[in-house]
Amino acid sequence: MQLNRVACKECQRRKIKCSRQLPLCHQCTTHDRQCVYSDAQRTPLTRKHLNEVENDLECALQMLRRAFPDMDIDVAIQLLRSGGDFNAVIPVLLCTLLLKFSGIMSPELSSENMSSPRPKSMNILLLVDGPRIEAPVSGNVVVGLELRNFANSHNLQIPQFLPPSVDLSRLSSQMVGDRVRSPFASSPSKSYDWDERKLLRHDSRPTIIDGMATTVSNSYLGVTSSAALLNLVGVGYFLHPIQPELKDLEFLKMPERKILEENVTNYFSTYHISYPIVHKALFFAHFNEIVPPPPCWKSLLYIVAAIGSFMSATSAADHADLILFDRAKQNLSMEDWETGNLTLVQTLSLMSNYLQLRDRPNSGYNYLGIAMRMALGLGFHKNMDDSEIPLFDQEVRRRVWWGLYVFDCSQTITYGRPLGVSCNGVDTRLPLNIVDSSLTSSTTQVPKDEELPTIYTSLRLQALFHLLTNGIYERIISEPLPSAQSLLEWDTQYIQRWKGMIPDYYRENEQVQPEYQLSHAVIHWRYRNLRIIIYRFFVLKRQYELGQSLQDEYEWRASTVCLEECRATLQNMDRFWKSKTAYNRMDAWWSLYFLIHAVMMPLVCLRNDPLSIEAHSWRNDVGIAKGIITKIMNICPPAVRILDLIEKVSAGCFTVMEEASATHAIPNLAPEEAPLSQLMQLHLMLWPDPL
Structure with missing residues (x-):
């Protein structure tokens, strides 16, 4: 028997006890009266x-x-209390982990559109003492500023701006040490302490080599990191390190001259062609004692030999570079950190890249x-x-600086961290192409650039x-995170502008000498890789909204560009x-x-929608990748795990199943392995638990 929570209107009017039966109470049924229950019910003040509500x-x-x-x-509750749209708040709770940590949050799902307007983006130079510059703001783009530095004076970059978490109108009223955070910002639940010391003992073996931080769990890795993408799709697969088989390091002896x-020669025939640090x-003049070596040169010698040994290795079990690197460290002391010279900068930069x-x-x-x-x-x-610095020394300084700059930018993108070096105050020229x-x-006169690869x-x-x-x-x-339209505009304005600056002899389809093949290929892979990174959010969103209304035109174009660049890279x-x-x-x-x-993007699409009209292309892309990995996995251990x-992810997706349902679900896919569940694991990967 179903009962209403309050008495009917007739019993309330007559002030008699109501049985509260539905649809008619006992009194109204007995006396043939109209039994009506009020829609608006008052909360019992008991x-x-x-207690039940609490x-x-x-x-x-x-x-x-x-x-x-x-x-x-x-914060979500407060937004709802203040009149926020329920249909806009709830999707944020369900999808923010996917959208935000995948790279870019959709403007319509961001908390910015649900709360009070944020302060307009402000160029960082407005905080510098001096004349203030009025900066017109359009959307997320700060435009029209005369920036006083090398890069922006040539319109090289999008101007920097303060993050929305910095509200200048509130800074003066906040206590020192208060942390300002925007709504829905993630708070790490643990520290990022890490210890990467590896002792060269007989019982200590190096971990798998990939240089992309896939096995380091206690450091911050941002949304653009390779480790982030791998563990997103693999549901934490790479958070569990494995150790390769190799001979005990105690048998490695101090190498003879x-x-x-031999290893120094290997360095100059492989690594040096891409990074002439x-x-x-001059190096061989020091090595052969024709010219007296500068301070710290011994350490430089061993790190050069270590990189040469590592890069020229043709077997996964070849780890002779470890003893060389250990020697490089032994030739540095704490006192060296209190000095500064070219050789030490070269040594530290090469050590940095080797450790990666x-x-x-x-x-x-x-x-x-x-x-x-x-x-600096x-x-x-x-x-x-x-200055009185010889032309040769000036050019070497430029090569080292821009080599460091490339290292810093590429490592930053690899780990998804903020940039460490600004272009403010940088006015040294790019190295000569000679x-x-x-x-x-x-040499007393600056030579002319060569019109050929060097x-x-x-x-x-x-x-x-x-x-x-x-x-x-x-x-x-x-944050604020850019829209697809903004990204496409910046792509045309900056990325395609760079592509147009590539000399004819170094364009993608040009044939270069064998020694330049890798450095030539890496240039174009890097260009496509950035476009994949900036647009892949829209591929994920496109898969997430599968079967719903059509995407925004710009978002559709962005996702299409991403998948096209994935295919072009693999081909x-x-x-x-x-x-x-x-x-x-090095090639591997x-x-x-x-x-x-x-x-990863074709793989996610294939997994999520194996019956799509584009599935055949995605299968081809994944097949090409598997073929490449098969060739390199004998000398590159991580390739085995990638394969x-x-x-595992593509299991069942390479054959079209007639019995598949109209929802494009894969019959043998367990609920806990659903594509969306995989994507939602991104947060767990970005804030991983200690091993």
């Missing part, structure tokens, strides 16, 4: 009812906080920071045309690429590997680095 509320809040441990539930010379002729390659990203990040600060202290970022014989210590061509183009595109990267890791990489007759670890490392981003991940 302690019993209040208990229900507490249970609901506990469930929400457990489901969304990093969401600010209180012959071994050192040291001058080859050896999957010690945070250690390398620290070394790079010291090298960059030391270079030595004035490498300034143009010295009018052969080494054109500039020696006795070892400095790639360095120049990479530095210019980051100069033009770093502003876009800063926007996609910050270009496939041609690169088909043209190779001999492989080394760079290929895997860019392949991860390129294969295993692809196989």
